[in-house]
Amino acid sequence: MSKTTLELPSARKPHSSFIPELVFFEPAALDYPKGQRIMEWVKETGIPYRMTTSHNRITNLPGNSELEQYKIAKRTLVVGIRKTLKFDQSKPSAEYAIPIATGCMGHCHYCYLQTTLGAKPYIRVYVNMDDIMDAAQSYIEERIPEITRFEAACTSDPVGLEPITGSLEELITFMADQEYGRLRFVTKFHYVDSLLSLKHNGHTRIRFSVNDKYVIKNFEPATSRFEERIEAAGKVARAGYPLGFIVAPIIWHEGWEEGYAELFSSLAEALPKDASSNLTFELIQHRFTKTAKNVIEKRYPKSKLEMEIEKRKYKWGRWGQGKYVYPDEQAYALRIFISERIFEHFPDAVIDYFT
Numbered sequence: 001m002s003k004t005t006l007e008l009p010s011a012r013k014p015h016s017s018f019i020p021e022l023v024f025f026e027p028a029a030l031d032y033p034k035g036q037r038i039m040e041w042v043k044e045t046g047i048p049y050r051m052t053t054s055h056n057r058i059t060n061l062p063g064n065s066e067l068e069q070y071k072i073a074k075r076t077l078v079v080g081i082r083k084t085l086k087f088d089q090s091k092p093s094a095e096y097a098i099p100i101a102t103g104c105m106g107h108c109h110y111c112y113l114q115t116t117l118g119a120k121p122y123i124r125v126y127v128n129m130d131d132i133m134d135a136a137q138s139y140i141e142e143r144i145p146e147i148t149r150f151e152a153a154c155t156s157d158p159v160g161l162e163p164i165t166g167s168l169e170e171l172i173t174f175m176a177d178q179e180y181g182r183l184r185f186v187t188k189f190h191y192v193d194s195l196l197s198l199k200h201n202g203h204t205r206i207r208f209s210v211n212d213k214y215v216i217k218n219f220e221p222a223t224s225r226f227e228e229r230i231e232a233a234g235k236v237a238r239a240g241y242p243l244g245f246i247v248a249p250i251i252w253h254e255g256w257e258e259g260y261a262e263l264f265s266s267l268a269e270a271l272p273k274d275a276s277s278n279l280t281f282e283l284i285q286h287r288f289t290k291t292a293k294n295v296i297e298k299r300y301p302k303s304k305l306e307m308e309i310e311k312r313k314y315k316w317g318r319w320g321q322g323k324y325v326y327p328d329e330q331a332y333a334l335r336i337f338i339s340e341r342i343f344e345h346f347p348d349a350v351i352d353y354f355t
């Protein structure tokens with residue numbers, strides 16, 4: 001395995017965005033400049049840290065109850081080596097998921113990481129970026145002359161962690177030189193400043209996850225505010241990046257029409273006038289599995305998130321258990337209303353999918 005040979009992302013120090021309460025290091029992570037840089041910051045900032053044999057085996061987290069441990073895990077960072085370099089598929093938005101981090105400090109009630117990460121909700125970041133980029137290079141070469149797209153936000157929110165890792169900076173710069181490779185990621189955070197002056201060649205699409213005020217206020221604690229995300233979207237558009245929005249989860253609630261109408265008119269007001277060209281939207285209605293419902297009810301017992309099985313339609317899953325989505329009539333109403341608002345404000349935009 002090669003160690004990091006690229007220029008490290010500007011000698012920038014992580015700033016006050018997300019400060020973990022506890023950090024674990026795999027000893028081998030300290031052989032890499034990124035691991036050393038994070039250790040330096042941890043010491044300077046005075047964050048307690050421990051060593052661990054494996055980023056997959058963090059068992060001694062403090063906390064007296066499962067809920068308390070969950071909250072602490074969300075503020076625990078683990079710095080390790082990514083050993084599995086076989087990438088998962090990431091349909092429909094990309095061919096592969098590129099693994100640079102796992103876990104997130106956000107507390108979105110509906111987040112699917114709650115079930116997919118199971119007992120490991122702590123945040124893992126990987127320092128062997130050269131290995132990860134070498135693997136991406138092989139995936140790209142296998143598919144030439146087709147373009148291969150990589151999604152960097154399947155298991156995390158990498159923008160939320162960027163001030164600590166600088167990993168997106170490396171990936172964007174790497175992908176700028178890939179004729180047949182493209183990068184994309186989605187975020188609910190606004191820490192994009194370090195990405196604005198990078199050479200990207202239009203090969204990275206940055207998407208912001210947005211929603212109406214009701215959803216953001218009630219279900220997305222510990223993420224950036226709507227205004228911060230939109231301001232960041234404007235900066236990204238002005239820096240020439242292809243821009244996109246994911247509206248997810250689209251939630252049927254009292255006043256949803258006014259809420260979503262307001263969302264798109266505020267987007268149109270805040271974005272630069274020419275942002276409409278090469279703009280994409282991905283629309284995802286709220287869905288949940290029975291397992292997710294159980295987990296969410298335990299972790300966010302006061303949540304207003306509606307998950308009444310009787311009010312939903314069961315959609316069979318291709319692999320494993322199916323999901324509960326809105327009945328066809330409601331899904332259709334959401335889809336039509338939101339699509340119309342999008343084209344009203346952004347006539348040249350493309351809706352990639354509604355699911």
Ligand code: SF4
Pocket residue numbers: 103104105106107108111112113155156157188223
């Ligand atoms: S920001 Fe994204 S990844 Fe993080 S908790 Fe919210 S939905 Fe999950």
